[in-house]
Structures are given as C-alpha cells and as structure tokens.
Amino acid sequence: MKKRENFLSYGKQSVDEMDIAAVVETLQSPFLTQGPRVEEFEHAVANYVGAKYAVAFANGTAALHGACYAAGIGEGDEVITTPITFAATSNAVLYCGGTPIFADIDENTYNLDPHEVRKKITSKTKAIMPVDFTGQPVELDLFMDIAEENELVIIEDGAHSLGASYKGCRVGSQAQMTMFSFHPVKPITTGEGGIITTNSEVYYEKLKLFRSHGISKTPYSMEQGDWYYEMTELGFNYRMNDIQAALGLSQLNKLNQFVERRREIAGLYNEKLANISGIILPKQLEDTESGWHLYMIQLDEQIVCKSRRQVFDEMRNANIGVHVHYIPVYWHPYYRDLGYEKGQCPVAEELYERALTLPVFPEMTEVDVEFVVCALKQAIT
Numbered sequence: 001m002k003k004r005e006n007f008l009s010y011g012k013q014s015v016d017e018m019d020i021a022a023v024v025e026t027l028q029s030p031f032l033t034q035g036p037r038v039e040e041f042e043h044a045v046a047n048y049v050g051a052k053y054a055v056a057f058a059n060g061t062a063a064l065h066g067a068c069y070a071a072g073i074g075e076g077d078e079v080i081t082t083p084i085t086f087a088a089t090s091n092a093v094l095y096c097g098g099t100p101i102f103a104d105i106d107e108n109t110y111n112l113d114p115h116e117v118r119k120k121i122t123s124k125t126k127a128i129m130p131v132d133f134t135g136q137p138v139e140l141d142l143f144m145d146i147a148e149e150n151e152l153v154i155i156e157d158g159a160h161s162l163g164a165s166y167k168g169c170r171v172g173s174q175a176q177m178t179m180f181s182f183h184p185v186k187p188i189t190t191g192e193g194g195i196i197t198t199n200s201e202v203y204y205e206k207l208k209l210f211r212s213h214g215i216s217k218t219p220y221s222m223e224q225g226d227w228y229y230e231m232t233e234l235g236f237n238y239r240m241n242d243i244q245a246a247l248g249l250s251q252l253n254k255l256n257q258f259v260e261r262r263r264e265i266a267g268l269y270n271e272k273l274a275n276i277s278g279i280i281l282p283k284q285l286e287d288t289e290s291g292w293h294l295y296m297i298q299l300d301e302q303i304v305c306k307s308r309r310q311v312f313d314e315m316r317n318a319n320i321g322v323h324v325h326y327i328p329v330y331w332h333p334y335y336r337d338l339g340y341e342k343g344q345c346p347v348a349e350e351l352y353e354r355a356l357t358l359p360v361f362p363e364m365t366e367v368d369v370e371f372v373v374c375a376l377k378q379a380i381t
Ligand SMILES: *Cc1c(COP(=O)(O)O)cnc(C)c1O
Pocket: 059, 060, 061, 062, 085, 086, 088, 089, 131, 157, 159, 160, 181, 182, 183, 192, 193, 194
C-alpha cells in the first residue's frame, strides 16, 4: 500500500499568526496568571453557547471535577455515565468519592441511551453525565425529563461538542453544567484548558471557589483589611492563566470556520465511503448538528474478512493516524479492581471491537481525505 510521507494524525490544532500574536501580547503584559483575559474568555464562551456564566479551568478534567463538586457529589452518591468516553468523565465522580454507574449506549448514535439510564436509577442516583461523543449532541430533552422526575443534576461532557447544536441551541446552554475541553485535538485549543458553562449562579459561585483553593474575600474579610481572605472550602489550584485565555479568545473567533470545515470533511467521507459493504458510517439524528470532533466508522469483520486490528495496522503502516475511541472505561484495570465487570454494557463493548476513527481536523485537505479513503478501501480487501 502507498505510504504517506508525513503522518496524518486523527486530530490536530490549527494555530495561526493571530493566535501567536495574541499570546505574545499577553506575555508582554503585566498579567500571566489570572488577569483580564481569563474573564474575557469566560464571557466570550458563555456568550457563544448562550449560557449565563462560564468558569475556566486549567484543563477539562479539572473542570469536570469542579462540576461534580458543585453538584454535591460525595460518598455514597451514584452518577450514571457512558462507558464510551475518556476515563476523565467517570474519574471526576471518583475524585469526589462518588460511584460511577455505567449505562449502555444507543447503537445508532453511540451516545448514552436514555432508556438504559432509566434502568440504572436508584435512590442513590445524584447526577447523569452524558457525553456528546464524536461531537454529536446527546438527546438532552430526554435526559432533562429523567433528571426532573428524579431530581438529578445533568453534567454534560461536551469535550467534543463546542460549536455543535441540539434542536437549534448550541451545546452548553441547557444542561445544568456543561464542560468543554481545550486540549489541542478538541474543537479549539488553549494548550491545556477547560471550562464549565452554567445558568445557575449557585453553581457559578461554587465553581469559582473550588478552582482557587476554596479561598475568597468574604464580607468578614473585607472588614479585616485588604490583605485578609478566607478559605471556606477545600479547593484546588485549578486556574486557567491569561496566556491560555489569550489563545482561547483568538481561537474562538475561528471556531465556526473550524466546525464548518469539519462538517465538509465528514460530508466528503460520507460521500466517498457510501455503499462500501462492511463499513458502517456514523448516523446523525435529525435534530442534532454535530461538531464532528471525530469521524468514526465501524468495520463489520464478517463482511470485510479482515480484523479491525489488521485494518488498523495497515492504515498506520501507510502513515495514517487512525485511532480507536474508546476502550470501555470499566475495562481499565483500575476500574476492574474496583469491582466493575466486563459484559455490563454489551452495545458499547461491541462498538469498541468494531470502531475505527479516521482523521478529521480543519486543515485536512480533500487530497488527504482521498488518500485515507483509498487506503481504507485497500486495507479492507
Ligand atoms: C478530552 C476529554 C476530557 C478531558 O479533557 P482534558 O482537557 O484533556 O482534561 C474529558 N472527556 C472527554 C470525552 C474528552 O474527550
């Protein structure tokens, strides 16, 4: 098979001269840590998604930790989530002493299945953490109904879905709290970075306290003098800095362009891979508009007569950075040691066996897409 000269990774940031200038400008300013850019970035993200508040964090994982804390997750509380996600989602529940409960996914969207979630609700359930896997928003209305009936909090993991929308609303405006990640492969980047958007002032205040040691200026401390502050909660140093936020602000200006380009690339794959037997293309719900963080196909090994491993290796040998998202979280040794057993989410496990992620990122060209498609066709025959 023909090999590419350079490695085509499955995802990659786009950083241009404007981004670099924005970072340099901050480096020359008096503020490197928490200065004006962080707040500006928070307002800009909140505005973009249509939420009242946003609180920026050092990374998406810290942001999820903050959201679980703000939701009051603790010892004995159960939080229902999907096994087809990055481990950080359920790890955040463990950080707070809670118990992640895995419910199976929908075989068409690969997202957490609301019917499966209902089956897992107990008197200990406190929250649901659905993940907009690959950038396709979850059916939030269905989760909101479940949450309302059972007095649960929804923490949406939107690490893949900044710029995506559900029923005409951007992700981040509806769930009680939504997390976005700004890791370089995600829709926009700040290097490392994350944010929670919310419409709740109560969560907003808790999140701010949590990311900064649990320290704030209270009315009492104001009386004591300008040096005085109070630590009222056991928080962390989870702050985003002004250098990251300056990059984020510059990147945010290009988000719509990035998402548009991802949609074009997904469209090209859909077209060029249509009607190839043995390849199952990603399905989209009518009322969602994906941000196409990932373009994931399934291989039907019976039809293509090659194992996923063989196809994966052949693509990698051609210098194409295919990937597999994700190993079901409860398969990891750490979770197995906690007592989670294989076999509990059969749809997720079957997806994992057949999944193959193809490269998508804004700077990918039509020639790159054609190369991937040709290589894939060769690899499966
Ligand atoms: C990237 C990612 C995270 C964690 O974000 P970081 O910014 O890398 O900490 C959480 N959940 C999902 C689904 C992710 O893809």
